[in-house]
Amino acid sequence: MRIAVTGATGNVGTALVRTLLSHGHDVVGIARRPPDEDSAYAAASWHTIDLTHPDAGPRLASAFEGADAVVHLVWGFQPTHDIDYLERVDVGGTTKVIAAVIAAGVPQLVHQSSLGTYSPAPGDDRPVDESWARGGIPTSPYSRHKATVEQLLDQVAAEHPTLTITRTRPSLIGQRTGASGLLRYALPALVPSAALRRVPVLPVDGRLRLQFVHADDVATAIRLAIEQRAGGPFNLAADGVLRVEDIAAALGARHVPVPLSALRRIVDLSWRAHLQQVDVGWLDLAYGVPLLDSTRARVELGWSPQLNGQQVLVETIEGMRDAAHDDTPILRERSVRDGLALAWHGSSVARRREP
Numbered sequence: 001m002r003i004a005v006t007g008a009t010g011n012v013g014t015a016l017v018r019t020l021l022s023h024g025h026d027v028v029g030i031a032r033r034p035p036d037e038d039s040a041y042a043a044a045s046w047h048t049i050d051l052t053h054p055d056a057g058p059r060l061a062s063a064f065e066g067a068d069a070v071v072h073l074v075w076g077f078q079p080t081h082d083i084d085y086l087e088r089v090d091v092g093g094t095t096k097v098i099a100a101v102i103a104a105g106v107p108q109l110v111h112q113s114s115l116g117t118y119s120p121a122p123g124d125d126r127p128v129d130e131s132w133a134r135g136g137i138p139t140s141p142y143s144r145h146k147a148t149v150e151q152l153l154d155q156v157a158a159e160h161p162t163l164t165i166t167r168t169r170p171s172l173i174g175q176r177t178g179a180s181g182l183l184r185y186a187l188p189a190l191v192p193s194a195a196l197r198r199v200p201v202l203p204v205d206g207r208l209r210l211q212f213v214h215a216d217d218v219a220t221a222i223r224l225a226i227e228q229r230a231g232g233p234f235n236l237a238a239d240g241v242l243r244v245e246d247i248a249a250a251l252g253a254r255h256v257p258v259p260l261s262a263l264r265r266i267v268d269l270s271w272r273a274h275l276q277q278v279d280v281g282w283l284d285l286a287y288g289v290p291l292l293d294s295t296r297a298r299v300e301l302g303w304s305p306q307l308n309g310q311q312v313l314v315e316t317i318e319g320m321r322d323a324a325h326d327d328t329p330i331l332r333e334r335s336v337r338d339g340l341a342l343a344w345h346g347s348s349v350a351r352r353r354e355p
Contacts, residue, residue: 179319
């Protein structure tokens with residue numbers, strides 16, 4: 001099958017390109033900054049397209065010609081101080097991808113949604129299935145955009161009943177080779193990755209509970225959905241719900257209880273002062289979203305994640321400590337020196353530059 005993938009150089013994109021190529025599929029990769037010719041991902045056919053550019057629509061339609069499916073993975077995480085830009089990438093970019101899919105006559109669109117599309121948790125630890133309300137977490141731009149795009153997909157599904165629309169809604173996604181990319185978004189440039197080897201305390205509210213899933217397992221679910229032409233939404237979470245104690249153990253830290261209200265104040269003030277790039281909406285998302293029930297993916301797709309949540313967390317943390325990376329621009333090696341150099345030239349995750 002010929003499968004086009006937007007955002008093919010990112011955390012999930014690289015895993016998806018690997019699994020599709022290994023199963024004999026023809027892959028068309030689309031990214032703002034494609035990998036070099038000597039990359040491990042060079043076997044895919046690459047197109048350089050920025051979804052925020054005016055010419056993105058026709059260029060996407062051309063890249064999608066002859067595809068059996070399009071997988072849309074592009075999503076903006078930074079800069080969190082430029083919400084207009086993020087909306088142009090998230091909502092505007094998805095709108096262009098949908099229009100190009102329809103123009104090119106592609107029979108299936110797989111959209112990478114998120115647990116962030118869901119409304120706040122039901123008040124207990126009961127996992128929710130795909131029928132749970134999709135209003136998002138109001139204080140999180142990421143979550144609001146995810147919910148908006150799902151509403152857009154509802155309209156498209158009603159207007160184009162012959163188009164198979166698949167929505168994957170994963171929990172937190174990790175893998176070793178994505179560690180440098182994750183660190184680049186989560187930590188200030190001055191903080192070395194080795195600092196994660198010495199985390200004495202974890203100062204968070206004890207109510208935190210998280211689910212993880214490996215990028216390779218997400219890629220497998222997407223591949224199965226394409227090969228089976230399976231439409232509809234699929235929650236994707238590995239086995240195990242991680243509590244604060246589990247996260248502290250993985251970090252080798254001691255949990256120090258801090259009320260959520262105090263955490264919100266610290267995160268918000270430091271973000272407004274540009275001391276770190278994670279806005280308070282991400283904190284609200286972590287504490288507000290429901291746990292996911294992945295029964296539908298396991299039963300209908302035959303999906304079986306190879307790693308549990310604790311294993312994914314440990315692998316990702318170890319990757320962060322080692323500054324593990326891949327050979328795509330977005331997952332390149334992270335270092336303090338490179339971060340400072342980029343900041344000096346005005347090119348960091350806090351500011352977007354041309355490809």
